[in-house]
Amino acid sequence: MTLLVHDVTLTYPDGDGRLTALDHVSLEVPAGTLTAIVGPSGSGKSSLLAVAATLVTPDSGAVVVAGRETTRMGAAEKSALRREKIGIVFQQPNLLASLTAVEQLQVMAHLSGRPSRQLRRRALELLDAVGLADKADKRPHQLSGGQRQRVNIARALMNEPTVLLVDEPTSALDHERGAAVLDLLVTLTRERSTATVLVTHDHAHLDRMDRAATITDGRLVQNPDPVVAA
Numbered sequence: 001m002t003l004l005v006h007d008v009t010l011t012y013p014d015g016d017g018r019l020t021a022l023d024h025v026s027l028e029v030p031a032g033t034l035t036a037i038v039g040p041s042g043s044g045k046s047s048l049l050a051v052a053a054t055l056v057t058p059d060s061g062a063v064v065v066a067g068r069e070t071t072r073m074g075a076a077e078k079s080a081l082r083r084e085k086i087g088i089v090f091q092q093p094n095l096l097a098s099l100t101a102v103e104q105l106q107v108m109a110h111l112s113g114r115p116s117r118q119l120r121r122r123a124l125e126l127l128d129a130v131g132l133a134d135k136a137d138k139r140p141h142q143l144s145g146g147q148r149q150r151v152n153i154a155r156a157l158m159n160e161p162t163v164l165l166v167d168e169p170t171s172a173l174d175h176e177r178g179a180a181v182l183d184l185l186v187t188l189t190r191e192r193s194t195a196t197v198l199v200t201h202d203h204a205h206l207d208r209m210d211r212a213a214t215i216t217d218g219r220l221v222q223n224p225d226p227v228v229a230a
């Protein structure tokens, strides 16, 4: 199992008490499959993504990434694991205004210590995979919203993550462009065998996902049956 969240509870300070954001949540995501997490505002979606990304340590439970339990790791060990194994696609692309598309990807990976020519080759290959081979030398202001989101996705794949975590990737896109980005995520998940989790408040396009789980008030119910056959 590439990503396993097991019986996780997460609380935040709330006045004199604690607010339970995740209430005994369990989630299994095999390699090469995409699970959508659907739920209303405030239900715990971002908290679950942050826990799966090892950015937030839960009060209890286990988070296993690529076979390694993470909740008792130190900060340095966790950040190394994140760099090597986890790709994160945030809602807003956060691209650097002065860099071209290919440079956005190269910057992301320069810490990996690989030769820069090799990184550039990989960056160009990924831009091709997301349909932007001809935009490699464009800066963010020269790209559409959908194209920026594709650069964002390609950047998250630079370090060949085994877990891909995606937060509301279509919220800034119209229906058609949103559907195209979701199709791309499904294709990349298959081709690169990532365990992909996609958070959304939108029930549209769920038929494209392998599985869907619903979160309400921090409680997750995972549909045991695939939405469509993988």
Ligand SMILES: Nc1ncnc2c1ncn2[C@@H]1O[C@H](COP(=O)(O)OP(=O)(O)OP(=O)(O)O)[C@@H](O)[C@H]1O
Pocket: 012, 013, 019, 020, 021, 039, 040, 041, 042, 043, 044, 045, 046, 047, 048, 201
């Ligand atoms: N840092 C924090 N401190 C205290 N409470 C928080 C914190 N982050 C989130 N919460 C609370 O935890 C609950 C879950 O929040 P979370 O952001 O995970 O929901 P969400 O489903 O992602 O919402 P949205 O769709 O609006 O982004 C909410 O009640 C929220 O107010």
